[in-house]
Amino acid sequence: MNKLKHSIQFIIKFRIVIIVMFTVLMALAGHQTLNKLSVDNSLSIWFLEDDPSYKAYIEFQEKFGSDEIFIAMLPVKNAIGENDVNALKQLHQDIETLPYVKTTFSLAKAKYPIYANDKIIFDDLYNPKRSEKGLKSLFSKLPNIASQLVTKDYKHQFFYIQMKPTPTIEEKRQDIAVEIRTIIDKSYSNYYLTGPPVLNEAYSKGIYKESLTFGILTVLVITILLLFLLPSKRYLLIALLSVAVPISLLFGIITSFGFALNMISMLIPTILMVYSVSDAVHIINIYHKEGIANTSLSKVNLITIAIRRSLTPCFYTTVTTFVGYFALYISPLPAFKNMGVFTCIGLVLSFILVYVITIIGFSFMSLNFKSSKPILKLHFISQTKFIEWLNTFTSAYKTSLITVFTLVLLFGLYSIFQVDIDTNSRDLLAEGEAKNDLRTVEVELGGSNRLQLNVSTNNGTAILNKEALEKLEVFHNKLQENPLISSPVSVVTIKSFLEKRSPVLFPSNISEGKLKNTLAEVDVAENSFFKLFSEDLSSAGFTLTLMEMRTSELEQVLHDIKTAFEDTFDTNLFNLKINGFAVVFSQLNNFILETQFKSFFAAFFVAFLCLWFFIKSLRTTILVLIPNILPLAILAIFMNVLHIPLDVTTAMITPIMLGIAMDDTIHLVHKYRKRKGEHGTPEERMDNAMHYTGGALLSTTIALVGGFLIIASSSTPSVRDFGALCAITVGIALITDIFYLPALLKRFDK
Secondary structure (H helix, E strand, O other), rough: OOHHHHHHHHHHHOHHHHHHHHHHHHHHHHHHHHHHOEEEEOOOOOOOOOOOOHHHHHHHHHHHEEEEEEEEEEEEOOOOHHHHHHHHHHHHHHHHHOOOOOEEEOOOOOOOEEEOEEEEEEEEEOOOOOOOOHHHHHHHHHHHHHHOOOOOOOOOEEEEEEOOOHHHHHHHHHHHHHHHHHHOOOOOOOHHHHHHHHOOOHHHHHHHHHHHHHHHHHHHHHHHHHHHHOOOHHHHHHHHHHHHHHHHHHHHHHHHOOOOEOHHHHHHHHHHHHHHHHHHHHHHHHHHHHHHHOOOOHHHHHHHHHHHHHHHHHHHHHHHHHHHHHHHHOOOHHHHHHHHHHHHHHHHHHHHHHHHHHHHHHOOOOOOOOOOOOOOOOOOHHHHHHHHHHHHHHHHHHHHHHHHHHHHHHHHHHHOOOEEEEEEEEOOOOOHHHHHHHHHHHHHHOOOEEEEEEEEEOOOOOOOOOOHHHHHHHHHHHHHHOOOEEEEHHHHHHHHHHHHHOOOOOOOOHHHHHHHHHHOOOOOOOOOOOOOEOOOOOOEEEEEEEEEEEEEHHHHHHHHHHHHHHHHOOOOOOEEEEEEEHHOOOOHHHHHHEEEEEEEHHHHHHHHHHHHHHOHHHHHHHHHHHHHHHHHHHHHHHHHHHOOOOOOOOHHHHHHHHHHHHHHHHHHHHHHHHHHHHOOOOHHHHHHHHHHHHHHHHHHHHHHHHHHHHOOOOOOOOOHHHHHHHHHHHHHHHHHHHHHHHHHHHHHOO
């Protein structure tokens, strides 16, 4: 007690110096944030560099070219008109001068094979000397390629821009889309631009915009709530500074070390603001209650009592919340690791600074505690009467409450195993130009993502023999029939075209040598956008087009491809490799599941130990822990009813919510335990604890729900779901703390 009092006196003595120091640090942090805050939504934050699937993806890009491709759908008068094709040629020249572009492809560069004099040569698919009818006839014989060059009504042309491998363009990613749009704008208007790089740019812009919006809205909402929740308007500035200072310093630290925001870490400001204000409200309410009860105490002694009585519960709530976020660090996804570390740093800053700020704030105040009132008040609601009714209700119906809540808990535990694990890539993108362009292009093109398959011989021999070619044709046809796959292009596409144009080219008695020599010529540099063979001819390539889809659908596509391959080829003789970002993205479900299990059980175990150490009784610890599992169980029920899956944002919800759910419990149990040394039944001790802390519990829950509802206003569906689920869970946590927990302790804690 004396040490605490001396520390408080020290802070008060040097309060002006501390205020100046905070002002300077906040100014420096603000300068750093404004100048260096950036957004990073690159692949490196979602997948570990040593992950096998990510390594294979980068190797694939080096060998076959990046599948990070811009797709422009350009409006024209006539897609096969000479002037419009000449405009495409000029666009090729302008775009290919950019240092991060590997190649471009369109009707102006497309080639088709011609067989003449026992030799295959390639000619331009578009020839201005050919009639329009002749061009359309030629296109009809190459439907899988032609459909990727022009729309069916010939009112739009497609233009593809292939980036260099992902690692070489990451640092320039923010500028790439802007430069490409600038060049296209010179010749076209009202065009559609999509593809993975465009979507990535849209994610980044959306994240930055919503981070600022969330921050401003959170400050406004918290300010309005504080007008109702604080016992006097004199406390408002203290509470707001308790929010602003830690957030400012945290972002100064983040930007100083070169870290950037992403879809996950953009939520940090809102989450930390409501945490900070929750601690501030608890401390202020305790200080005010003690001020009413101890009118004769000096200012320093009153502050000391308030700090001492709030320190233990606030410390443990910070620890349990810290554990919930730090558990994210064991996730395999770097984005979650960063979220966990940054938030933990912010929690520590908030815990320390909220006490320093409140001590300094209290030291400046002269307040008549008994006569002070909140700035705004709902006259038709009496907090005291509500708590009295609550105490009576939980005493009279404790057995019924325990039965009902326990049944809900059991059903919720069952529901946990029914929650889907699925990430819809479209739900990561807010409504806007990028999403509209994506929809429009995918309707016309059948997709916007590429998937590369390579079928190779296990012994390294050339794959162009009769038996292998027959199997490649069967495999190609199975891919063609899959409703989730569009426009597969392979050597079979070219062979089918050549057979229609030159029926004598592939007679039944053709020698394997002639077959090999003929087809080997169809994979040339001019047609490099579709890789048909490896250099040694030991593997054949299939280029597939996929739509933006759920990871569950993507897993189904990959499963169908593998099944089709195994049904067609002898796996002892042939091997299949599936390459592209789609393969990496499909691993998200496994990462999410791993994140859930590891982070939740780590958080649960450490939280249990903290509670046990705090309560000192195993029996009471178990009784206290049960109500904190119930909100997560009800969360699972809501996710099932609302058909909300675990995805890249909601994957972190259970460890976070476990930490939040325990906060109010700890404050209530702390006061309940303090009363345990006094005479009285569990009912009396709990009723007294509820009278002392009930107001603060309601206040902090309202603040938390308000903060998460701001996140629920996001225009990004996945982030919106996260905010709504968190708000629901926080509300349920309060209900269990004021009904289920008191009933359990009154009934079983002897």
